[in-house]
Amino acid sequence: MPYKKDRIKKLIGFTPEEWEMICRKSEAAKLRTGTFIRRMALNGELKFFNLKEISALKRAFLSIGYNLNKIAEIANSSGSVYQKDIEDMQKEFKYFRLAMQNYTFEISPTLFK
Incomplete structure (x- = not known):
C-alpha cells in the first residue's frame, strides 16, 4: 500500500517468534498488524472491548x-x-x-x- 507524501516509513525487523506473537495479538484485537504495531508504539498499550x-x-x-x-x-x-x-x-x-x-x-x- 503506497504511503502519502506526508508519511514517514521505517523498516523494522522482528524474529519469527516476535512476528508470530504480534500476529496473534493483532488478530485477537481484530486489527491489521501495521495498525497494531503503530498503536502499541504510540500508546504503549491497547484496550480491546468484546x-x-x-x-x-x-x-x-x-x-x-x-x-x-x-x-x-x-x-x-x-x-x-x-x-x-x-x-x-x-x-x-x-x-x-x-x-x-x-x-x-x-x-x-x-x-x-
Whole structure:
C-alpha cells in the first residue's frame, strides 16, 4: 500500500517468534498488524472491548423501539391507546433496565501490553 507524501516509513525487523506473537495479538484485537504495531508504539498499550456481551441489550432496545412505534401507530390511527399496551411497554423497559445493570458491570477490556 503506497504511503502519502506526508508519511514517514521505517523498516523494522522482528524474529519469527516476535512476528508470530504480534500476529496473534493483532488478530485477537481484530486489527491489521501495521495498525497494531503503530498503536502499541504510540500508546504503549491497547484496550480491546468484546462488545458481543451487549447483544442482549441491543435486542431489548430494538424490541422496545418496535413496540413503541406500534403503540404510536395505533394511537395515531384510532386516537386512543390501550392500558395493556402501556403495561407491556413498562415491562419491557424494566427488563431493559435490568439487562443494562447486569451487563454494564461485566464488560472489561482485554489489555495488550
